[in-house]
Amino acid sequence: MKVLLTGGAGFIGSHVAEQLVSHGYEVVIIDNLASSSKTYLPEGIKFYEMDINDFTVESIFKSEKPDIVIHLAAQTSVVHSMKEPYFDFQTNTAATVKLLQYAAENGVRQFVFASSAAVYGEPVYLPIDEHHSVDPQSFYAISKYAAELYITAFGKQHDITPTILRFSNVYGPRQNTSGEAGVVGILILKLLQKENCIIYGGKQTRDFVFVKDVAIACAKAVIENKGGIFNISSNTELAISELYKSVSEKMSIDGEAFFHPYREGELVRSVLSNEKAGKELVWKPNYSISKGLDETIEHYIHRYTGSI
Template sequence: MKVLITGGAGFIGSHVVDECIEHNYEVVVVDNFSAGNSRNLPEDCKVYCVDINEAHLKNVFEEEKPDYVIHLAAQASVMKSFEDPIQDGLTNIIGTLKVLEYARLHCVKKVVIASSAAVYGNPQVLPVDEKFPLNPLSFYSLSKWSGERYAQLYESLYDLPSCILRFSNVYGPRQNALGEAGVVSIFINQLLNAEEMVIYGGHQTRDFIYVKDVAQACRTAMESTKTGIFNISSCSETTINELFAMTSLLAGITAEPQKYPLRQGEIEKSFLGNEKAINELGWQATHSLEEGLSETIVTYNASK
């Protein structure tokens, strides 16, 4: 079976590539390399340097005829979505729509769509399950929600099966230290390079999920007969202050961070229930935060 992975050279995408190859899938990567890196990919991996909004994406589908699509290409920064909401919408809404349309035209068996915990906004009850009311607080979260709705309508109208995976905060090796989504990478880089440490807020909580668990979730969702929306999370709550303290301890480096107010559009508390993914997909996170951070620190040290 052949899997087309958009954003496959990126942080999450490259781990999904590894996961699929390990399970004997033929993998084709589409990436514009705005954030991805060819060094993240196996040398023999077939790669198209194509933006999902380019007309050539249609040709990729025509030439490769993938059985499955895992759509990970995205504008992933909350802050950038405020700076340029039009580009955010073009990538996350129009780009997703094009992927869905080409998947429909070429009879793809199933599409896995990456979404985000950000669509829930600031929940009043924790943990948040998939039935919780949505309240996007940024253009990024709004665009991800729009992509979800397109996927659901494509399944309803055209019988294009899809799994929408709402990731909590993903971290791990190869993460780009840009934006809130890269807070673990930011902390590790600043600690190892003896840079000034900065924390915005600190008491806000996040549900951190290791990237290898996310990659497994993508493959499992692709293989499953189930469709719909699933939280992909560790089902645990950690403050940013606690994350910094644990990262500092595991890195063996003591530092005192500068504190600043929480930034616009940032969610105060986020903690996702994952029972639906466990019960319906048969997936469960297997890495604790301490285990994942330790592995990540080792890889960052090795690359220095």
């Protein structure tokens, strides 16, 4: 079985590539290295440095003939999506439609898509399950949700299993700390650099899921060949102030945290049920937040001291 993995050089993608290789899948990656580098690309994987918007992507489908597509490449910044909605739409929605078209024309049997908890918007109840209403608030969330609709429609019209994975807040080794999503990595680096941490609010909760669990979920989705929408989450609510406390205690660094008022539009609570993925993908997260933080801290210490 051959998997075409877009965004495979990135934070989640590089872990997914490793999982797939360990399960014996042949993996081909397309990535334009917009927010990543070749550092974490697993050995021996075919790599095309290419933009998913590029029309030459079609030739990769024709020559590689993948059985499965796992589509992770994206414009991932909510803030950037609000500044450049057309760019966000092009990368996250329009390019996905093009990939779906190539997939349908070239006999791909499953299309797995990385979506986001952001599509739910303000929670009406917790934990949010897959029946929860959808109310995307940012252009990023809209572009992801629009892509979901196309994937489901392609699944109905073609012989393609449409698998949509809605990730909660993913954290772990290799996350890019220059983005807005990597709060865990950012806190660790600030503490290592003995800089002050600024926390907006602090009591707001998020559902942090470890990247290796997410990579296993992607592999399980392929192994089970299951279509549908699945939350991929820890189903655990953690306040940002508690996260900061755990990280600083584990690092034995008593850094100073400055608590500022909440930012406008910030969700107060978020936690996603992972029951459906448990039943249908036979997946559950293995990492507790404590174990996940240990591995993440170790990674950033190595990175900071230049040993990786």
